[in-house]
Amino acid sequence: MKKALTFDIGGTKIYSAIINEQGEIVSEIEKFSTPKNLDEIQNLLKTQISKYESEVDIIAIATAGAVNNENTKVIGSTGNLVEGYSTIDFQKLSSKRVFVENDANSAAWAEYKIGASKNTDISIMLTLGTGVGGGIIINNKLLKGKSGAAGEMHFKMYSDKRRKCTCGSWDCFEAYASGTALKRTAEEMLNNPNITTYDVIEGVKSAKQDMINVFEKWQNDIINGIIGLSNIFDPDCIVLSGSMAQFVDTKKVETCANNEIITSPISVRLGTAGNYSGMIGVALLAMERGF
Amino acid sequence: MKKALTFDIGGTKIYSAIINEQGEIVSEIEKFSTPKNLDEIQNLLKTQISKYESEVDIIAIATAGAVNNENTKVIGSTGNLVEGYSTIDFQKLSSKRVFVENDANSAAWAEYKIGASKNTDISIMLTLGTGVGGGIIINNKLLKGKSGAAGEMHFKMYSDKRRKCTCGSWDCFEAYASGTALKRTAEEMLNNPNITTYDVIEGVKSAKQDMINVFEKWQNDIINGIIGLSNIFDPDCIVLSGSMAQFVDTKKVETCANNEIITSPISVRLGTAGNYSGMIGVALLAMERGF
Numbered sequence: 120m121k122k123a124l125t126f127d128i129g130g131t132k133i134y135s136a137i138i139n140e141q142g143e144i145v146s147e148i149e150k151f152s153t154p155k156n157l158d159e160i161q162n163l164l165k166t167q168i169s170k171y172e173s174e175v176d177i178i179a180i181a182t183a184g185a186v187n188n189e190n191t192k193v194i195g196s197t198g199n200l201v202e203g204y205s206t207i208d209f210q211k212l213s214s215k216r217v218f219v220e221n222d223a224n225s226a227a228w229a230e231y232k233i234g235a236s237k238n239t240d241i242s243i244m245l246t247l248g249t250g251v252g253g254g255i256i257i258n259n260k261l262l263k264g265k266s267g268a269a270g271e272m273h274f275k276m277y278s279d280k281r282r283k284c285t286c287g288s289w290d291c292f293e294a295y296a297s298g299t300a301l302k303r304t305a306e307e308m309l310n311n312p313n314i315t316t317y318d319v320i321e322g323v324k325s326a327k328q329d330m331i332n333v334f335e336k337w338q339n340d341i342i343n344g345i346i347g348l349s350n351i352f353d354p355d356c357i358v359l360s361g362s363m364a365q366f367v368d369t370k371k372v373e374t375c376a377n378n379e380i381i382t383s384p385i386s387v388r389l390g391t392a393g394n395y396s397g398m399i400g401v402a403l404l405a406m407e408r409g410f
Numbered sequence: 411m412k413k414a415l416t417f418d419i420g421g422t423k424i425y426s427a428i429i430n431e432q433g434e435i436v437s438e439i440e441k442f443s444t445p446k447n448l449d450e451i452q453n454l455l456k457t458q459i460s461k462y463e464s465e466v467d468i469i470a471i472a473t474a475g476a477v478n479n480e481n482t483k484v485i486g487s488t489g490n491l492v493e494g495y496s497t498i499d500f501q502k503l504s505s506k507r508v509f510v511e512n513d514a515n516s517a518a519w520a521e522y523k524i525g526a527s528k529n530t531d532i533s534i535m536l537t538l539g540t541g542v543g544g545g546i547i548i549n550n551k552l553l554k555g556k557s558g559a560a561g562e563m564h565f566k567m568y569s570d571k572r573r574k575c576t577c578g579s580w581d582c583f584e585a586y587a588s589g590t591a592l593k594r595t596a597e598e599m600l601n602n603p604n605i606t607t608y609d610v611i612e613g614v615k616s617a618k619q620d621m622i623n624v625f626e627k628w629q630n631d632i633i634n635g636i637i638g639l640s641n642i643f644d645p646d647c648i649v650l651s652g653s654m655a656q657f658v659d660t661k662k663v664e665t666c667a668n669n670e671i672i673t674s675p676i677s678v679r680l681g682t683a684g685n686y687s688g689m690i691g692v693a694l695l696a697m698e699r700g701f
Binding site: 185195240241253255257262263264265266267268269270271272273274275276277278279286287288291295339340343346347348350351352353354355379381382383 | 577645
């Protein structure tokens with residue numbers, strides 16, 4: 120059975136593991152803090168690759184940032200990676216072929232192959248974490264767009280410039296549906312600049328009404344985004360993953376969204392491919408593509 | 411060369427013509443007011459079909475409302491057609507195969523085959539008329555979704571319930587970007603319930619500043635919608651068609667949208683397939699599918 124050495128490169132952590140054709144992790148998972156400069160990132164990848172490449176058929180890298188349609192390089196980043204990251208020549212890191220895909224696209228593929236959206240024709244995965252990632256699968260293909268950057272969940276929730284978004288624009292879905300956004304919603308509603316995402320989640324757990332109101336507002340913004348996406352794509356399901364997804368009442372989101380969707384009813388599901396879905400997805404994609 | 415007898419069925423008018431494989435109209439175009447009851451609509455179609463079906467290979471119908479993935483029937487309507495319209499059994503209207511597709515999808519296909527989005531991989535057509543229609547083409551295929559209803563331009567421009575939309579929900583793109591929406595924007599900005607879309611367009615022509623402000627706000631909402639769609643799909647181009655498109659400053663829309671789009675720059679174009687693009691598109695689709 121084929122195996123891939125995989126990485127998941129994020130703004131704060133880099134994970135690495137060996138994964139087989141069934142999407143099973145067959146090694147220890149290694150974890151590193153993401154170095155703060157470009158050379159160190161490349162050196163870290165090279166060291167890991169030289170250690171393990173003889174054991175595998177292919178190198179597969181899930182990464183923050185948009186990845187080109189040839190799956191060879193990063194073409195843009197929405198933020199938290201070191202400057203110059205997109206100049207990394209991934210192909211030079213190994214004598215084997217190196218396959219690269221965006222981390223959210225990779226995670227969406229994992230959900231589609233072994234997780235919550237298995238056996239669906241059209242699915243949209245939303246990763247609710249520090250930011251919001253998106254991956255869209257239509258008839259067994261990732262939606263990549265003309266440059267490879269499709270699936271950016273930067274559509275406006277308001278049109279009158281209320282919240283600046285990390286992308287430089289205003290009022291994007293990301294600015295209302297991320298973990299960071301929950302803090303901003305709390306700040307605005309409670310007029311308290313020191314409140315944290317954690318405070319809201321804990322407050323909801325102990326049934327504090329003001330925190331419940333904040334959380335409901337945040338969840339309602341997620342519902343509004345899902346309504347729009349569902350009218351555009353008419354998907355089978357929306358998969359929620361990422362660190363914030365566990366707090367979402369998926370049944371309620373599904374019911375409320377379906378009350379307003381005019382295409383056809385959707386299913387809203389929590390991701391089941393786990394915390395390493397980025398690595399699993401990119402490994403499966405790379406092996407399927409015969410890289 | 412194959413020929414199709416085609417219809418374009420809208421809320422107020424029904425058009426009919428014969429179209430060849432190159433998308434050329436090879437007959438007189440006939441025009442009818444849409445009857446106000448179901449039987450009369452069916453009788454009108456039957457009469458036309460029996461007149462011309464011996465001259466053609468196929469019957470192709472572009473219609474308001476969502477059409478199923480098998481292209482045989484209407485599965486839902488967003489409004490202005492007679493009650494029970496979706497019960498019409500189009501297959502019974504002719505001994506020949508009858509191919510049905512949504513009017514906006516059909517028009518998008520015409521733009522893609524012979525019009526403004528020819529030779530693009532990913533295009534989105536927005537029909538700006540009384541309402542807003544949408545058709546999305548990805549790698550030579552219409553995006554139809556799980557039920558066939560995809561491409562509904564009902565994503566929210568605001569999340570705080572400002573304008574009721576024809577779909578029953580609130581603040582959809584359609585409620586801000588249609589011709590009707592221009593009137594509503596004018597009503598709100600000028601505090602005048604009697605102002606019409608025509609007043610605004612005439613006012614802009616005679617350089618009245620208040621009307622220019624209204625128009626710019628409306629156009630800006632269109633820009634905001636295009637930014638979201640472009641971040642989701644990363645398309646080659648956005649095609650604007652429909653009766654209101656001629657008033658849009660496409661160059662300005664393109665420049666402003668590209669200033670905020672984070673995927674890759676798009677091109678914004680006026681549709682060139684003409685007023686009968688619905689009939690042309692559905693005819694070309696039907697003949698390509700070998701119906």
